[in-house]
Amino acid sequence: MAERLYRIGALTLTEIPRSHPRYESLLAREHIAEGVRDGITSTQGLIAQGRGEAFDYLIGERTTPAAKAATSAAAAMLLLAKRPALSVNGNVAALIPEGMVELSKALNAPLEVNLFHRTEERVGKIAGLLRSLGAERVLGEDPDETIPGLDHARSKASRGGIYDADVVLIPLEDGDRCEALVRMGKKVIAIDLNPLSRTSRMATVTIVDNIVRAVPNLISFAMELSVTNHRNLQSLIHEYDNRVALRQCVDEIQSHLTKQFR
């Protein structure tokens, strides 16, 4: 599987020159299209990728200062968690599977496959991909619990994973699911490029950034902050206000838009 991913990388490199101004964005798009061909990503995932591209374009395809602060608060929250869990869906698995495995090791947190359009085949393929990349704890194939307030197919969750976690990372998640997890009393960290989405507004901490930048940043912060004492981690979290951070993201979009027309 790692070989397959390498092969896609190599193929893509011959088609998209590294010098292309939108290289990273085009590469991500290829990864998603490949995910669909491999049965890892749903067709709807392609549309979601397009929406993400548009918002990424509006923040200038870079990690903004507000996103950096949110990522650092998120890393602190995950380090202080008693039972952290990391959710993986089809787009996450197509875009940054190695990064999610690395993050799960850095945090000693399980990965749980958690799909919007759930099929057992797709859950199995994603779990297999993560294990082939070295993941030690992958849940989601045999969910033994349900999250209250969601319809049956979408409510499935696992003990030892998302169901009884105190802090959950949900990259590219929809609003209903985010809200249901918050209602369970969990701290929820979203990665979502749309600062106006229900997911972004409902989450405890929202990283408004492209997942291909946010996950490596989360890993760096987790490493860096792992030697920091609890008090300092807690103050990083206390300083963070999700509403203020989203407002900053919107300001950044507005100032980027204004610059385009000077």
Add this chain to the structure above:
Amino acid sequence: MAERLYRIGALTLTEIPRSHPRYESLLAREHIAEGVRDGITSTQGLIAQGRGEAFDYLIGERTTPAAKAATSAAAAMLLLAKRPALSVNGNVAALIPEGMVELSKALNAPLEVNLFHRTEERVGKIAGLLRSLGAERVLGEDPDETIPGLDHARSKASRGGIYDADVVLIPLEDGDRCEALVRMGKKVIAIDLNPLSRTSRMATVTIVDNIVRAVPNLISFAMELSVTNHRNLQSLIHEYDNRVALRQCVDEIQSHLTKQFR
């Protein structure tokens, strides 16, 4: 084919309640996904649809005053054209094939199938769909000319259609192609939800609106303005300034964003 489209509509209606706040957007998404299954739309078309959804969301999923003015100038330009032509790609064919056929009749202008990721099979399917919906002049299957400055597969065009048109409507077109048509001295009308795209900036008139709203509006304006004299049509065109109009669209996005955080 018309029956198939009706069936999709009916199927979709049972799945998405009309009362859903984002009904039109979800319906469009279903049409694109169906286009992919039918071999009319490319996989890349799904990503493009997602990008469009994001920008539509930012303008409030409505025809803004600036878009309405652009649509009226575009209709005047098409009515005054000596040889208008209307481009149809895979997303246009999936989203609003009947509308494009109706517009081509209202303007007495040919439709030309014009794909970014061209395959002869897809060209044939789209041309067949348009004819099954009553289109009288459909070009693109046997292109006999090339547009200067584009690579071979993307440069194909037809005499009697886009190649020797004086005014071309290019809904959902990419920047390179738009620029090449402008360089040929044509008046180019784009329909593009991203007011910052190269297509939007290069075009003579850019309608920053969802194609499912813009095409019916173009048909209405074409009907309404068909009884107007040339002088009045010309003044509608002269009053239009693409740069000013795009700036208004960006202002509308910014004011919509600001409202979200009140």
